[in-house]
Amino acid sequence: MSIIPKPAEIMEKETVFDIKKLSKASGDPSFKNEMEVFNIQCGEFIYSGPETLVCEKDSALKDESYELSIDPGRICVAAAGGAGIYYGLQTLRQLLLSCDKEIPCCKIKDYPRFSxxxxxxxxxxxxxxxxxxxxxxxxxxxxxxxxxxxxxxxxxxxxxxxxxxxxxxxxxxxxxxxxxxxxxxxxxxxxxxxxxxxxxxxxxxxxxxxxxxxxxxxxxxxxxxxxxxxxxxxxxxxxxxxxxxxxxxxxxxxxxxxxxxxxxxxxxxxxxxxxxxxxxxxxxxxxxxxxxxxxxxxxxxxxxxxxxxxxxxxxxxxxxxxxxxxxxxxxxxxxxxxxxxxxxxxxxxxxxxxxxxxxxxxxxxxxxxxxxxxxxxxxxxxxxxxxxxxxxxxxxxxxxxxxxxxxxxxxxxxxxxxxxxxxxxxxxxxxxxxxxxxxxxxxxxxxxxxxxxxxxxxxxxxxxxxxxxxxxxxxxxxxxxxxxx
Ligand SMILES: [Zn+2]
Structure with a gap:
């Protein structure tokens, strides 16, 4: 997966997500800005089919931290605020930028050491x-x-x-x-x-x-x-x-x-x-x-x-x-x-x-x-x-x-x-x-x-x-x- 900076925790799964199924990001309206920016940054990868990329609010997470779950039919980014959602989406962007057809399924929990x-x-x-x-x-x-x-x-x-x-x-x-x-x-x-x-x-x-x-x-x-x-x-x-x-x-x-x-x-x-x-x-x-x-x-x-x-x-x-x-x-x-x-x-x-x-x-x-x-x-x-x-x-x-x-x-x-x-x-x-x-x-x-x-x-x-x-x-x-x- 070669993500930089390396996330705090990565659990890789055996399965893959077919990138031809990637939809626009959608979800909690408080993350409208982050989803819009991602949709522009990753426009070349986005397919207009059924919704597969969801951004959810998880108030239990700390500022700037996020959880990214990639499964065969669904990708979910969860965070308490916009910064966490943005960073989760950037991790996904990195995976998209370096793959041909599919990205590995995984669960990532991530947060920064310094502010x-x-x-x-x-x-x-x-x-x-x-x-x-x-x-x-x-x-x-x-x-x-x-x-x-x-x-x-x-x-x-x-x-x-x-x-x-x-x-x-x-x-x-x-x-x-x-x-x-x-x-x-x-x-x-x-x-x-x-x-x-x-x-x-x-x-x-x-x-x-x-x-x-x-x-x-x-x-x-x-x-x-x-x-x-x-x-x-x-x-x-x-x-x-x-x-x-x-x-x-x-x-x-x-x-x-x-x-x-x-x-x-x-x-x-x-x-x-x-x-x-x-x-x-x-x-x-x-x-x-x-x-x-x-x-x-x-x-x-x-x-x-x-x-x-x-x-x-x-x-x-x-x-x-x-x-x-x-x-x-x-x-x-x-x-x-x-x-x-x-x-x-x-x-x-x-x-x-x-x-x-x-x-x-x-x-x-x-x-x-x-x-x-x-x-x-x-x-x-x-x-x-x-x-x-x-x-x-x-x-x-x-x-x-x-x-x-x-x-x-x-x-x-x-x-x-x-x-x-x-x-x-x-x-x-x-x-x-x-x-x-x-x-x-x-x-x-x-x-x-x-x-x-x-x-x-x-x-x-x-x-x-x-x-x-x-x-x-x-x-x-x-x-x-x-x-x-
Ligand atoms: Zn002087």
Whole structure:
């Protein structure tokens, strides 16, 4: 059956279901959305004969869990809510995508190990089209990845309109091509496109978490509004990659007007409870030299420029809370926070290894593990082959498969704060969706199993043998994949 991620319990039967008898999904009207999406996804397999596929409500099951029973004349998916029904139908979709004439009869009971099963796509370094993003979200949902972290702005481009701040897209969206003059490149997502993507994702039980990276990685903001910087510029939307010294001026109150406008916009576009505020790789050289930043330092009784970041983070978290949102930040926001401790509700995304996450849960903060040291940076190459595309390091499939969001040294109360894990696709060297697919698959399959499947059922050899068949499903969905593992 080779289902990925591997279900918690599978009981195979001797019999088979003839796929020529598969009807549209029907059943409990509260699952109308899930059934409709499945009927579209699997339209090519559906036969207009008597009803054979039924979705039923079973309130005794836990959130996201499902039971799938396949018998010769009938397939039944049962769950308490829409997410469980959707995942049961995706398991069936996997079986359909890899079979010729019949699927094995079985009974599956399934539920996730972690609630946060995430994937991040950087749409600033390179811009990705709406159809590609939808294709990727649909593929994520086939693997029960349920969080799409949308990195919407960075030094190399601001990708959504903010009311009252038009230059962010007029200048900041970097609508040009790096090396081919005359060919339009870049741009931004309109509010209408964002709503369309959000609802497409919600129908597939994928939640979209927007990220605005603050106060560093903001060249696109500074090029649009130079008065938000310490020196006043000139600045440019970067077409180079790296960490830049120019960041938002911590001594300028106008940055908070800017944050307020951005957060109002995000709150209007994204129903998610979370907003990612970045916070990574801030350089402090400008703050050390800026009279306004120095004045702020004195006012706040801080001794070093770097401590201003925790003061800003404090305000950002508060501003989001006022809008009903919880902040997530990269693990740097834990640092230099003696005077302004990280607010209790802020969530840490641990990327420089798992140490940040470990420290955060010791301090009672929630954590998402995305360590670049354990395969979660999928912009890194698949292998050492010098002809492979990718950035900096190597993230082999076995590494992301074996990444466990929990650490042996965590106490039970600390482990309970770990929400799950995530793979991040930074796109400095990934100029288009085809290459993004190649970097993502099959690493997403490995991540999904690592976060969904009960730990005692995980086995890399077994995963590899199932992957052989699963690759046919990826092919059938026209997803490019790395094949040498
Ligand atoms: Zn300044």
């Amino acid at each position: 946060w099963r995430g994937y991040m796509l950087d749409c600033s370094r390179h811009f990705f089209t709406v159809p590609f993003i939808k294709k990727m979200i649909d593929a994520l949902s086939l693997h029960r990845i349920n969080k799409f972290h949308w990195h919407l702005c960075d030094d190399q481009g601001w990708r959504f309109p903010v009311k009252g701040w038009p230059a962010l897209i007029e200048k900041g969206s970097r609508r040009e091509t790096l090396n081919v003059p005359g060919r339009e490149y870049g741009g931004f997502y309109t509010a209408e496109e964002i709503r369309d993507i959000v609802s497409f994702a919600a129908a597939r039980h994928v939640e979209i978490i927007p990220e605005v990276d603050l106060p560093g990685h903001t060249s696109a903001v500074l090029a649009s509004y130079p008065d938000l910087g310490c020196s006043g510029g000139p600045y440019r939307v970067e077409d180079r990659y790296g960490i830049f010294e120019d960041v938002l001026c911590a001594g300028n109150d106008r940055i908070f007007d800017f944050f307020a406008a951005v957060f109002d916009t995000l709150a209007g576009l994204f129903p998610s409870d979370w907003v990612h505020i970045g916070g990574d790789e801030v350089l402090y050289k400008r703050w050390s030299a800026c009279p306004k930043c120095q004045k702020r330092l004195e006012e706040q009784k801080l001794s070093e420029a770097r401590e201003l970041q925790s003061w800003i983070t404090h305000r950002l978290v508060q501003m989001l809370a006022e809008r009903g949102k919880t902040a997530i930040g990269w693990d740097e926001i834990l640092e230099d926070s003696k005077q302004f401790p990280l607010p209790e509700n802020a969530v840490i995304m641990s990327w420089r290894g798992k140490e940040g996450g470990l420290e955060a849960c010791r301090r009672g903060r929630k954590v998402i593990m995305s360590p670049n040291t354990e395969g979660c940076y999928i912009d890194y190459k698949h292998s050492e082959d010098p002809e492979e595309p990718g950035n900096i390091g190597i993230s082999p499939l076995s590494s992301i498969y074996n990444m466990d969001p929990l650490c042996p040294e965590m106490k039970e109360s600390e482990a309970a704060l770990v929400m799950g894990g995530q793979a991040n696709l930074w796109t400095e060297l990934i100029p288009n969706g085809r290459l993004a697919e190649y970097m993502s698959f099959p690493r997403i399959c490995a991540l999904a199993e690592g976060l969904w499947t009960p730990k005692d059922k995980k086995n890399y050899e077994d995963f590899s043998s199932r992957l052989a068949l699963h690759r046919l499903r990826l092919d059938r969905l026209d997803l490019l994949q790395y094949r040498r593992d």
